[in-house]
Amino acid sequence: MFDAHDLAVLVRSGTPLIVIDTHEEPALEDALRRVVGELFRPLFRWSITDGLHRLDLDDEDVPPCNDSSLVLDFLHRHPQRAIWLLCDFSPYLRYAANQRRLREVALGRTREPQTVILASGRNEIPEELADLVTRYEVRLPDEAALTRILREEVFAHSRGHGGRRVEVDAQAQRALVRSLLGLSVTDARRILRQQVLIDGRIDAGDVAAVQQAKFRLLDRKGVLHYEPDCGDFDRVAGLTRLKDWIAQRRVVFVADRPPKGLEPPRGVLLLGVQGCGKSLAAKAIAAGFGVPLLRLDLGAVYDKYHGESERNIREALKTAEAMAPCVLWCDEIEKGLATSDSDDGVSRRVLGTLLTWMSERRRPVFLVATANDVSRLPPEFLRKGRFDEIFFVDLPAADARRQAFRIHLERREQALDDFDLEALAAASEGFSGAEIEQAVVSALYAAHAEGRGLDQAHLLAALHGTRPLSVLMAERVEGLRAWARERCVPAD
């Protein structure tokens, strides 16, 4: 949705180059017509196929300008202030002469000051112009607008089917409208037509279908992944403090309006020793909150074209907000946020975008970041207030190790009575959850090779045959612990 008022403010303030990423040209044209109605300036539209036309008047004499450079020449010499909507112009920005022409527009070196709007589904702006453009973020329809759209579609469906009534379940309609939040008008209409109204009714079953269709639509770049299997906290040994923390905040997080005086929880950073269940816990948090889990792949954010990486992260965050309430999971975040300037500052800007979003996001998106190398984490990230809490996930204590054996033996259909969990916990001091799981697996192999069932001796042998990371990398683990002692809350 385009807010004609916002656009008018931009135009009136003399912004020369406006970039709008949108597939909704007709809606943009409508909004611009309203802008010129207010500002009394001519409005032109150009595309490679239609050439140049005046949109606000029918009879204006405009020379044929199919060539991209001709339209720029024309607007340069135009004797009146005007608004120029250039559709899908990116490919022509590769020509040096066109770049220069637009630069001159931005610098006010035209006969009269002009406003050029570059509109396209994907605007690729060359570096030379990047600093001179203003991006207009398209506002998405709110609940009231979506309800209106839904009514229109219901009406259209009914009319298209000889006046047959569409059965609408009021509760399902409300849930449906909510799950459409975050979509553009065009996409919302498309989903309503293709997924919802196809059977001539609106009922509870439509909500899940809409959510899935919505994620497919939004996730265009593979930066975000929908994680269908989140596990749950019962499969995570230890981490009791973290579990309690989440349980306490669940109701507030999913509430429509948080209770008075309470801010909805925003996110946690899980720091810790390898293989101790950070990734596992991140997934279980989504299950604990009962919301979808989206994994943000920071590696996939980076792109070789100027401005694309920042755009990718911006879009991914926007998608996450559109799917809210949800958990956004950034695994091994230190790897995606190198702080060097060796890449022309791209990773700095990606980090900046993420940090700004963390403090300004408006929708309930709970960020779970995990990391095990604090030295590579940008310090801005650890500053107070970014996360609600920074949890340290340490090697499991005896009780958690006992639970880990229980979980992994049960998962492999072993009868717990056959094992002395106490002794196993004692023999596995210094082991991570992953190493305990590994010991169970290799003991099972050993037992299988002997043609016998798994017993305590197999497990103890597997433990004795393993040198855990905490021994092999004693200094690093100790360093991490010392660092965390002062700065983090223990997760267990």
Ligand SMILES: Nc1ncnc2c1ncn2[C@@H]1O[C@H](COP(=O)(O)OP(=O)(O)OP(=O)(O)O)[C@@H](O)[C@H]1O
């Ligand atoms: N606390 C735990 N409870 C149960 N299983 C665990 C626990 N910690 C680790 N595991 C087992 O080890 C596997 C690996 O753990 P996970 O990937 O969560 O560790 P991590 O802390 O994310 O490690 P890394 O730092 O290497 O990413 C899990 O899939 C699980 O099977």
Ligand SMILES: [Mg+2]
């Ligand atoms: Mg992990």
